Structure formats: C-alpha cells, structure tokens
Amino acid sequence: MEALAMGDYGPYVWTCFALTGLVLVICDWRARSRQRQVYRDIEVRVRALEEGE
Amino acid sequence: MWTFFHKLASPPHFYRLAPQIVPWLAVPGLLCIAYGTYAGLFVAPPDYQQGDAFRIIYVHVPAAYLSMLAYMVMAISAAIGLIWRMKLAHAVAASAAPLGAWFTFLALATGSIWGRPMWGTWWEWGDPRLMSELLMLFLYFGYMALRAAIDDTVKADKASAVLAIVGAVNVPIIHFSVEWWSSLHQGPTLIRAGGPAIDAAMLYPLLAMILGFSLLFGALLLRRVRSEVLYRERRKRWVRDMILAAGGRA
Amino acid sequence: MSERETSLPDLLPGAYALVRRDLRVAWKRPGDVFNPLIFFAMVATLFPLATGPSPEQLAFSGPGVVWVAALLAMLLSLNGLFWSDFEDGSLEQLLVSPLPLPALALAKTIAHWLLSGLPLVIVSPAIAMTYRLPGAVIGVLMLTLMLGTLSLSLLGAIGAALTVGLPRGAALLSLVILPLAMPLLVFGARTVSFVAAGDSYAAGVYFLAAYAVLGLSLAPFATAAALRISNE
Numbered sequence: 001m002e003a004l005a006m007g008d009y010g011p012y013v014w015t016c017f018a019l020t021g022l023v024l025v026i027c028d029w030r031a032r033s034r035q036r037q038v039y040r041d042i043e044v045r046v047r048a049l050e051e052g053e
Numbered sequence: 054m055w056t057f058f059h060k061l062a063s064p065p066h067f068y069r070l071a072p073q074i075v076p077w078l079a080v081p082g083l084l085c086i087a088y089g090t091y092a093g094l095f096v097a098p099p100d101y102q103q104g105d106a107f108r109i110i111y112v113h114v115p116a117a118y119l120s121m122l123a124y125m126v127m128a129i130s131a132a133i134g135l136i137w138r139m140k141l142a143h144a145v146a147a148s149a150a151p152l153g154a155w156f157t158f159l160a161l162a163t164g165s166i167w168g169r170p171m172w173g174t175w176w177e178w179g180d181p182r183l184m185s186e187l188l189m190l191f192l193y194f195g196y197m198a199l200r201a202a203i204d205d206t207v208k209a210d211k212a213s214a215v216l217a218i219v220g221a222v223n224v225p226i227i228h229f230s231v232e233w234w235s236s237l238h239q240g241p242t243l244i245r246a247g248g249p250a251i252d253a254a255m256l257y258p259l260l261a262m263i264l265g266f267s268l269l270f271g272a273l274l275l276r277r278v279r280s281e282v283l284y285r286e287r288r289k290r291w292v293r294d295m296i297l298a299a300g301g302r303a
Numbered sequence: 304m305s306e307r308e309t310s311l312p313d314l315l316p317g318a319y320a321l322v323r324r325d326l327r328v329a330w331k332r333p334g335d336v337f338n339p340l341i342f343f344a345m346v347a348t349l350f351p352l353a354t355g356p357s358p359e360q361l362a363f364s365g366p367g368v369v370w371v372a373a374l375l376a377m378l379l380s381l382n383g384l385f386w387s388d389f390e391d392g393s394l395e396q397l398l399v400s401p402l403p404l405p406a407l408a409l410a411k412t413i414a415h416w417l418l419s420g421l422p423l424v425i426v427s428p429a430i431a432m433t434y435r436l437p438g439a440v441i442g443v444l445m446l447t448l449m450l451g452t453l454s455l456s457l458l459g460a461i462g463a464a465l466t467v468g469l470p471r472g473a474a475l476l477s478l479v480i481l482p483l484a485m486p487l488l489v490f491g492a493r494t495v496s497f498v499a500a501g502d503s504y505a506a507g508v509y510f511l512a513a514y515a516v517l518g519l520s521l522a523p524f525a526t527a528a529a530l531r532i533s534n535e
Contacts, residue, residue: 230486
C-alpha cells in the first residue's frame with residue numbers, strides 16, 4: 001500500500017506511468033491497424049483485377 | 054555486408070525482412086522497460102528534494118529524449134532520401150514523424166503532471182524543457198501538415214525533407230534560445246542541473262528506460278515503415294504477386 | 304546540375320535587376336507594402352484594447368507587443384513573396400534562368416525585406432512611443448527589428464517557396480515558420496526589455512546578427528531547392 005501511495009504523490013506518478021503505457025499501446029495498435037488497412041485495401045483491388053481478367 | 058543493406062533498401066526485401074527484425078528490437082525493449090519501471094518505482098531511493106514525485110523522471114526523460122531522437126531520424130532519413138533519392142528513406146521519415154509527435158506529447162503531458170505537485174500549476178512557461186518540447190511539437194505538426202497538404206507523394210517527400218532539414222538546423226538554436234530565455238529569471242525547473250551527482254541506483258533504471266524506449270521506437274518505426282512501403286508500392290507487380298500467393302492472410 | 308558558368312560580374316547585374324523589378328512592381332501596387340504596415344499598427348492596437356491602457360503595463364509589454372506585431376505582419380507579407388510570380392509564370396522564368404537560383408532567391412528575399420521589413424523598422428518608433436518606451440529603448444528596438452525582420456525574410460522565403468501554390472498555403476506557411484521564428488522573437492523582444500531595465504543589449508544583438516549571417520549564407524540555397532521542388 002505504501003508503494004502505491006508514493007508518499008502522497010501516488011496519483012501523479014501512477015498517472016504518468018499509465019499514460020506512458022497507454023501511448024505505447026496506442027502506437028502499437030495504430031501500427032497494426034494501419035498495416036491491416038493497407039493490406040486489405042490492396043487485396044480487394046488485386047482480387048478485383050484478377051476477376052476482371 | 055554491403056549487399057545486405059543494399060537489399061534492405063529494396064522495397065520487397067525490406068517488406069519481407071522487417072517483421073523478422075522487429076522482435077529483436079521489441080523483446081529486449083520491453084525487458085528494459087520492465088526492469089526500468091520496476092527499479093525506478095520500487096528500488097531507487099526517493100529524491101531528497103522531490104520525494105517520490107521525482108520517479109516521473111523515468112517516463113518523462115525517455116519521452117523527451119525519444120522526441121528528439123525521432124526528429125533526428127526523420128531529418129537524417131529525409132536528407133538521405135533527398136540526396137540519394139532512396140524511396141525507403143522517405144518512407145522512414147514519413148513514419149518517424151507521428152511517433153515523434155506522440156513522444157513529444159507524452160513528454161509534455163508527463164512534464165505537466167510532474168509540475169503540478171512541484172510548482173502548483175499545470176504549466177510553467179519558464180521551464181526550458183517544457184518550452185523546448187512544446188516547440189518540438191509545433192515542428193512536428195508543421196512537418197506533418199506540409200506533407201498532408203501536398204498530394205503528389207514524391208513532391209511531398211522532397212518538400213517535407215527540406216523542411217525537416219531546415220528544422221533540424223534550427224533545433225539546437227531553439228534549445229539554446231529557450232535555455233537562455235528561461236535562465237533569465239531563474240524559474241523553477243523540473244530537473245535541477247548541477248545538483249548532487251545522481252545516485253547509481255537512480256541512474257541505471259533511467260538508462261534502461263531510455264534504451265528500452267529507443268528499442269521500442271525502432272520496432273514501432275519498422276512496422277510503420279513496412280506499412281508505408283506497402284502503400285507506396287501498392288501498384289507494383291511484386292505486391293500483387295505476394296498478395297495472390299498469400300491467398301488472404303494479413 | 305547543369306554546367307552554366309556565371310562569373311560574379313554577370314551575377315550581380317542579374318540579381319540587381321530582379322530586386323529593381325520587384326521594387327518597381329511594388330511601386331505600382333502600394334497596397335502590398337501598406338497593408339502589412341496597417342496590420343502591424345492594428346495588432347499593436349489590439350493589446351491595449353484587450354488588456355487596458357495602463358501606462359506601466361504598456362511600457363512593460365511594449366517591446367514584446369511590437370515584436371509580435373512585426374512578426375505577424377511579416378508572416379502576412381511573406382505569403383505574397385512568390386505568389387504573384389507563380390501566378391503570372393515569371394517563377395518558371397526564374398527557374399530556367401542561366402543565373403544560379405540561390406542568387407535569384409536571395410535577390411527576391413532582399414527585395415521583400417526592403418518592401419516589408421524595412422518599413423516596419425521605420426514605422427516602429429511611432430508605435431513604440433505610444434507604448435511609452437523611452438528613446439534609447441526605441442533605438443535598440445529598431446536595431447533588433449532590422450536584424451530580426453531580415454532573418455524573417457530569409458527564413459520565411461524558405462517557407463513561402465515550400466508552400467507556394469498549395470491550397471490554404473497562407474495558414475500552412477505560418478504553421479511551418481512560426482516555431483522556427485521563435486528564437487528570433489525571444490532574443491529580439493527580450494533584449495529590448497533588457498535595455499528598458501538598464502541592461503546591455505549586446506548578447507541579443509550578437510545573436511540576431513549571427514542568425515542573420517547564418518540565414519544569409521544558408522537560406523537562399525534552401526529556398527532555391529524548395530522552389531525547384533514546388534514547381535516540378
């Protein structure tokens with residue numbers, strides 16, 4: 001419990017670390033979803049071209 | 054060795070190799086951060102002046118360091134792309150910018166939160182680091198805005214490269230001027246320079262965090278560059294062949 | 304890179320001709336010069352309106368206000384630096400000219416400073432007096448503005464070259480140039496405040512002079528590169 005309190009500065013310290021974790025997760029998630037998005041868009045177009053031929 | 058780099062610069066090879074390199078960066082990076090977080094929060098002794106609040110240093114400083122590293126990566130790869138006309142270099146520059154902006158935001162947010170118990174306000178115009186980070190954020194926004202405003206990718210690459218290089222030349226000037234300006238009235242700063250030599254127990258977790266952040270940045274950057282390359286090459290034959298061969302796996 | 308050989312005697316008349324041409328054009332369109340000046344005066348008027356006309360406050364904030372107003376007026380005029388040439392095709396002419404493009408870019412920049420920066424310097428004492436700044440302070444203000452507006456023209460030319468012809472290029476130009484211009488504002492305005500408080504103006508003026516020299520030597524090349532890129 002004392003560790004959590006951080007000498008009354010607990011909320012500040014933990015918010016900062018949580019925020020950091022959040023930002024890293026967001027960056028990771030955005031990298032993944034961007035990759036998925038790009039791949040899917042190209043896939044759709046390639047398949048359309050294949051069928052067209 | 055040289056052929057390795059030469060191959061790496063070719064988009065299809067890069068696309069294939071990048072996911073193999075990413076774990077070598079991400080896993081050590083996460084381990085460094087895990088150690089740094091644990092040691093920084095629980096092992097390092099409290100600061101004699103700031104108590105436990107100083108622990109925010111373990112996320113604030115790495116974020117600030119990364120915000121500048123990312124800018125340098127952006128500017129250098131933009132310069133390489135401009136001078137040697139390497140498409141991959143431009144993709145790296147484009148991918149580094151949003152990451153750098155996120156780290157800059159993080160540095161500002163953690164700096165602001167750190168400042169609240171220290172100064173009593175959420176923002177202190179006199180703190181040189183906060184001001185420098187704010188200006189870095191503006192530089193990132195300017196770069197990304199310029200890129201977004203130009204439709205043609207090649208033109209956007211070159212124009213934003215000039216801006217990145219001009220910005221990089223100005224970054225030391227900006228830091229110097231902010232330092233000078235904030236030293237004028239001896240305002241409160243988050244991190245006191247010239248204080249007692251930093252305790253080893255305090256230093257190692259910080260170095261670990263900086264290293265960990267850098268490695269994660271590398272991993273995130275590689276993944277973004279990979280998507281960027283795929284997007285830029287979307288009409289090429291190799292992409293088409295790869296997608297047909299993969300038959301539907303992401 | 305082509306192998307055009309232009310010796311210095313050929314270069315100077317060409318660059319000079321470009322400066323004269325811009326000055327002549329501005330003579331026919333005085334609005335281009337006066338509008339930023341009026342804008343300068345209007346911005347300087349905004350502050351007392353917003354914060355009250357108390358003399359101590361005015362004298363205290365005077366250097367900063369004048370400098371910010373000058374910065375904003377310069378941004379306003381930088382938009383037009385390459386715009387009219389872009390519109391009527393003379394920009395293309397510059398690009399294919401046998402004279403080195405950085406020299407031409409510098410010529411245009413100098414012309415811009417003569418038309419936009421120098422008038423601000425000349426008008427600034429009038430504004431400064433309304434802010435109750437004493438005479439010696441006004442002198443330093445003019446000096447810092449002279450160096451600062453020169454640097455702004457040089458730096459801003461790069462931004463103008465990058466954004467010429469882009470949609471909403473004006474807003475983009477400001478966004479791109481302002482962070483880079485902040486050191487100028489810091490040293491320019493604060494140095495004047497120092498002098499008002501009795502300190503020396505040396506540090507600030509040296510910085511501004513150094514920045515101007517840096518700009519004079521590097522900015523034309525960046526501007527030239529940016530012009531080529533924008534007009535491919």
